[in-house]
Amino acid sequence: MYQADHHLVLAPIRGVTNYILRNALEQTFGGADSSISPYIVTKESGELNKRQLEDSLFTKNLIPTTAQILTKEVDQFIHAAKHFKDLGVQKVNLNMGCPYPMVANRTKGSGLLLHPGRVEKLLTEIKERCPLELSVKIRLGRESKDEIKEIIPIINALDIKDFTIHARLGKQLYKGVVDLDGFEECLPLLKYTPCYNGDIKTPSDFENISKRFPQIKRWMIGRAALSNPALLSQIRGEEYNEQKYRALFIKMHKLMSEEYLSRENAKSDYLQRMREHWLYFKDIFVDERKVYKKIKKAKSIDEFHNVIDWALDQEISDEVLN
């Protein structure tokens, strides 16, 4: 059961959990204590994506947001961390969980997990030089849940307190079940209690997992908080009937649309951005397939807004109400 000392973290989902989504969520359903922004990729040239940097801008975020970096190079990590520091960011996260072969085969993300020697060197040097507090997000392994057991002594020795474990293997991508036994095996090995992540889809999933792991205080939730933006607040005990849910979702959507359309060159990517959000938002509605089909078909902003007016009137699924 949710307790006052629990901390709920909105997970990073690339292309979706940007400051626009985070702030609109905070201004409506609420429920997230903090968030990690999706990873920024570093390059040898030092060039960093402007929009991704902007996403972590302290003044743009209504909830504390950690910036995430995907790299295997110490200098590139430090270079990006310094940029984030200038933007007012307090904490940076090293991504050691990304499962995509394009990333992992280049010894980045979950690909690092097969090389504990490299991880030790990377983390030790980053810890020494990082101008911001360092946190790490990891999977149990890339191929096997035993890989994390070689990483944990490094995390302990470096005194990294903010450590999130997504209880899957890299080779699973985002499929299959989470390995709660594998997660449990890590607990006695860790100096600090980690943040749990993976497949909390409903308030009762949270009840069950938090009952099994009463020592865990930090919980990270990703996809399900996008498919049901009320989920984080429902976990905290908030209740929603259809009318209250619809009113808040309409407000959330309006805030997001307005912010996207106020940005420079907004019109060029507005539809694409909103379609990515609707890949999750569609699940709010009983007839999610019909809703998403119409959204995908909309070719202009006017057409899209007409479809949204229709969609926001559709019946809301009992699965997101409580």
Ligand SMILES: Cc1cc2nc3c(=O)[nH]c(=O)nc-3n(C[C@H](O)[C@H](O)[C@H](O)COP(=O)(O)O)c2cc1C
């Ligand atoms: C499309 C997509 C993009 C993701 N992008 C990131 C990312 O940028 N950084 C990261 O650490 N994890 C990323 N993740 C992983 C999530 O943060 C989270 O660990 C995973 O979805 C499991 O949690 P969940 O079951 O609550 O969604 C991504 C996941 C998905 C499905």
